[in-house]
Amino acid sequence: xxxxxxxxxxxLAVQIVFAGVLLLAWEAIVKVGxxxxxxxxxxxxxxxxxxxxxxxxILWQSVGLSLYRMAIGYGVSLVLxxxxxxLLARSWFVKTTAGSVVLALQSLPSICWLPFALLWVGxxxxxxxxxxxxxxxxxxxxxxxNAIRNVPPIYLKVGQVLGAKGFVFARDILFFAALPEWLGxxxxxxxxxxxxxxxxxxxxxxxxxxxxxxxxxxxxxxxxMMLAAILVIIVVGVTVDWGVFGTxxxxxxxxxxxxx
Amino acid sequence: MTLEVDxxxxxYLGIRRNGTQQVAALGPLSLTIPSREFFAVLGPSGxxxxxxxxxxxxxxxxxxxxxxxxxKPIMSPGPDRAVVFQEPGLMPWLTVRENVEYGLxxxxxxxxxRRERAMHxxxxxxxxxxxxxxxxxxxxxxxxxxxxxxxxxxxPRVLLMDEPFSALDAQTRDLLHDELQRIWIETHVTVVFVxxxxxxxxxxxxxxxxxxxxxxxxxxxxxxxxxRPRQKTSSDLSIFATMLQKExxxxxxxxxxxxxxxxxxxxxxxxxxxxxxxEI
Numbered sequence: 001x002x003x004x005x006x007x008x009x010x011x012l013a014v015q016i017v018f019a020g021v022l023l024l025a026w027e028a029i030v031k032v033g034x035x036x037x038x039x040x041x042x043x044x045x046x047x048x049x050x051x052x053x054x055x056x057x058i059l060w061q062s063v064g065l066s067l068y069r070m071a072i073g074y075g076v077s078l079v080l081x082x083x084x085x086x087l088l089a090r091s092w093f094v095k096t097t098a099g100s101v102v103l104a105l106q107s108l109p110s111i112c113w114l115p116f117a118l119l120w121v122g123x124x125x126x127x128x129x130x131x132x133x134x135x136x137x138x139x140x141x142x143x144x145x146n147a148i149r150n151v152p153p154i155y156l157k158v159g160q161v162l163g164a165k166g167f168v169f170a171r172d173i174l175f176f177a178a179l180p181e182w183l184g185x186x187x188x189x190x191x192x193x194x195x196x197x198x199x200x201x202x203x204x205x206x207x208x209x210x211x212x213x214x215x216x217x218x219x220x221x222x223x224x225m226m227l228a229a230i231l232v233i234i235v236v237g238v239t240v241d242w243g244v245f246g247t248x249x250x251x252x253x254x255x256x257x258x259x260x
Numbered sequence: 261m262t263l264e265v266d267x268x269x270x271x272y273l274g275i276r277r278n279g280t281q282q283v284a285a286l287g288p289l290s291l292t293i294p295s296r297e298f299f300a301v302l303g304p305s306g307x308x309x310x311x312x313x314x315x316x317x318x319x320x321x322x323x324x325x326x327x328x329x330x331x332k333p334i335m336s337p338g339p340d341r342a343v344v345f346q347e348p349g350l351m352p353w354l355t356v357r358e359n360v361e362y363g364l365x366x367x368x369x370x371x372x373x374r375r376e377r378a379m380h381x382x383x384x385x386x387x388x389x390x391x392x393x394x395x396x397x398x399x400x401x402x403x404x405x406x407x408x409x410x411x412x413x414x415x416p417r418v419l420l421m422d423e424p425f426s427a428l429d430a431q432t433r434d435l436l437h438d439e440l441q442r443i444w445i446e447t448h449v450t451v452v453f454v455x456x457x458x459x460x461x462x463x464x465x466x467x468x469x470x471x472x473x474x475x476x477x478x479x480x481x482x483x484x485x486x487x488r489p490r491q492k493t494s495s496d497l498s499i500f501a502t503m504l505q506k507e508x509x510x511x512x513x514x515x516x517x518x519x520x521x522x523x524x525x526x527x528x529x530x531x532x533x534x535x536x537x538x539e540i
Contacts, residue, residue, distance in 0.1 A: 154349040157319060160337035162363035162414070172362070176353040256352040257396020 041224040049217075049224035050231070058208065063236060066197060066210040069125075073132030074193045081137040081189060082182075085144020106142050110135030110192070111199040125207075128200045135196030136189035143185020147178040180252055187245040194237055210236065263316065263418055263450065265291040267325035269475070270311050284475035286311045288324060291469065291478070293418075296448045300461035302504070303471030303479075304512040309454045312476070313422050316452060317343050329417060339363055342411035343420045346427050348403035350395040350410075357382065357391040360410045381409040384443060401432035405439070412447065421453045425460065434492065437463055445488055458508060462501045463490055470507055473514035480507060 023043045029035065030042040037045065053059035087094040088102065110131050117127035155177050159169045201211025210233050217225035253259040267288045274283035286308030293299045301309045314320040316327050318337040327334045329341070337343075350359050357378050364374035382388045385405035387398075395403055404424060411419055425433045441464060444451065455461055461468045462484055470479040482504065486496060513526040 152349075154345060154347055155351070157337070157343070157345065158349040158351075160319070161317070161339065161341070161343045162410075163339045163366045164362075168366065173351065176351065179353070255394065257394060258352075 038221065038223055041227065045224040046227045046231070049222065050228040053213070053225065053228060058213070059232065062208045062210050062213050063232065065208050066201065067236070069128060069132060069197055069209070070190075070193060073129045073197065074136055074190060076129075077133045077136035077140060077189060077193065078186065080133070081140025081185075082144050084137065084141035085185075086148065088141060088145040089148035102138050102141055105134075106138035110196045114200060114203065123200075123204045128197065128204060131196045131200045132193045136193035139192050140185050140189035143188060144178075144182055147181035147185060148174065150181060151177040180249070180256060180258060183245070183249045183252060187241065187249065190245060191237075191241060194240075198233060262295060262330070263291075263293040263452070264328045264331075265289060265293075265312070265316070265325070266328065268312070268315055268322040268327060269324045270308065270315065270320065270322050271475075286315075286474075286476045287322075289477055290325075293450065293452065295450055298444055298451045298453065298464055298466045300453045300455060300465035300468045301471065302455060302458060302461045302468050302508065303476055304473055304508065304515045305456060306515060307471040307474050307511065308476030309456075309471055310422055313343075313420055313452060313454045316418070317341055317420050339367070339414040340417045341420055342414045342416035342418075343422065344404075344407050344411050344424045346423045348395070348400075348407040350403055350406055352395050355392050355394060356387065356398070356406050359395065359406060360413050363410065363414045377413055378409075381413045382406075384412065384446070385409045385439065399432075401428055401436060404428065404436065408440070408443070412443070412449070416449070418450045418452060421451060423455055424453075426455070426457070433460075437492065440464060441489060458501045458504050459492075459497070462497050462504065463492055468504070470504065471511070473511045473518075479511065 027042045027044060030037060030040055041049075050059075084098075084102065088099060089095075113131055113134055114123075114127065117123065117130055121127055151174060155173050156169075159165075159173045164172055197209075198211040201207075201209035202215050204212065205215075210229065213229035213232070214226050217223070217229055250259065267290050269284070269287035269289070271282045271284050273280050285306075289312070301312060303309045311320065315322050316334065318334050318341065334341070350356075351362070354362065357375070360378035360381060361374045364377060369377070379388055379391065382391055385408055387402060387405055387409070390398060390402065390406075395406065398406065408424070425436050428436065437460060444464070453461070453464060465484050468482045468484060470482065471477065472479045484500065486494075486500075490497060509526075516526070517524060
């Protein structure tokens with residue numbers, strides 16, 4: 001067994017033991033320490049609540065619906081944010097006029113728009129998607145702009161010498177030179193969209209979603225269900241953040257030699 | 261084929277304490293560089309030697325005059341005037357071979373032909389076994405070799421080199437000097453080579469342009485009278501370089517006296533190599 005694999009196995013073993021000890025301690029404190037289970041339920045009842053949600057189907061419907069909303073909302077903001085970012089980087093006029101507006105909106109948590117949505121259209125699907133789009137678009141725009149601005153000027157010169165102009169330069173050189181930083185912006189945009197969606201789903205009463213599971217649990221004083229919902233939200237978030245974006249980013253950075 | 265630099269000058273907007281003003285950086289300067297010549301441009305820092313190269317490459321427009329290649333005025337950068345920069349500027353998302361091939365691809369050369377041509381020039385710089393590697397897997401000297409192969413693959417009419425070895429360590433630089441001499445003997449490509457390294461210029465060039473302190477003009481055009489292949493260690497080359505050293509120093513001192521405090525004076529050096537009073 002190579003030492004790298006041994007190191008990995010050791011790390012994994014330590015982490016599993018740590019998680020096990022944590023769960024046991026939690027269970028023991030609740031059972032022995034006399035904490036009322038309706039405030040802090042033991043892990044066994046959280047697991048039972050999880051199984052209930054999974055067997056009734058409410059869990060999968062919620063995960064599916066939330067991911068569907070993310071796909072639509074995030075997809076729209078990826079396109080909008082990228083186009084806006086390119087314009088900010090390349091057009092003096094857009095930068096001068098819209099530049100400070102974008103920066104201002106980027107610093108505003110998009111959930112602040114929810115009361116407006118309530119007033120204008122009511123809390124329906126449109127409002128949820130609008131909050132998601134507003135949450136991610138400006139972050140992606142700012143990151144895209146920076147990614148383009150930070151492309152080393154040597155590539156422009158090299159491109160000119162080799163004969164890459166205009167669209168060909170943008171497609172073959174600018175895009176790839178900006179890619180690592182742009183991916184970072186996409187990841188950031190995703191996490192903004194994710195936070196916005198969870199908040200928006202908490203408020204919408206007539207539809208499912210992972211945020212809504214939490215709210216359903218609260219309305220029935222079902223703390224195990226709330227904790228189970230939190231864990232599901234964490235697992236889905238980590239899977240996309242690290243599993244999808246992290247993997248792509250690492251692959252690209254390794255290819256470019258930016259990371260071992 | 262000749263490269264003609266005709267009355268070229270260039271000024272910059274400089275920022276001074278009392279506001280901005282136009283600062284003359286280069287020329288006016290006229291030159292004719294014949295085909296197949298290795299032409300070195302040598303001068304103190306800030307004398308406009310890189311500006312001259314940028315004007316020839318088409319990155320910058322001269323304020324007066326023009327540069328023509330075969331009588332055609334240069335308007336913009338292009339593959340007929342390939343440039344090797346101080347940094348290799350390789351594209352990290354492409355393999356070494358794809359980097360060399362990219363310029364050929366843009367010209368519409370077919371895949372198998374451009375692969376052949378890329379491999380030919382990678383062999384010339386002794387890196388064919390790294391063809392499928394990524395640039396980050398190569399050392400600084402190897403990357404600069406790839407940059408040279410990429411420039412040569414364009415089969416340019418002039419190869420422009422802007423201090424191509426100044427970011428490398430001394431041993432790697434020596435190695436690349438030998439390589440460049442060999443490549444030049446093989447290809448006889450016209451080279452304009454900008455440097456502040458006298459030995460480099462004497463070792464490699466047919467002719468050397470010594471530039472004055474800014475605004476850079478012709479101080480002297482020197483023909484290097486040695487046959488190739490030259491020996492780096494040859495004493496003829498050293499004596500020749502020492503001769504040029506004195507002329508360059510005058511210009512370097514001029515630049516320094518403008519930049520430093522008024523109490524600065526150039527260091528005086530003994531003209532006598534061996535102190536006659538010393539016991540031998």
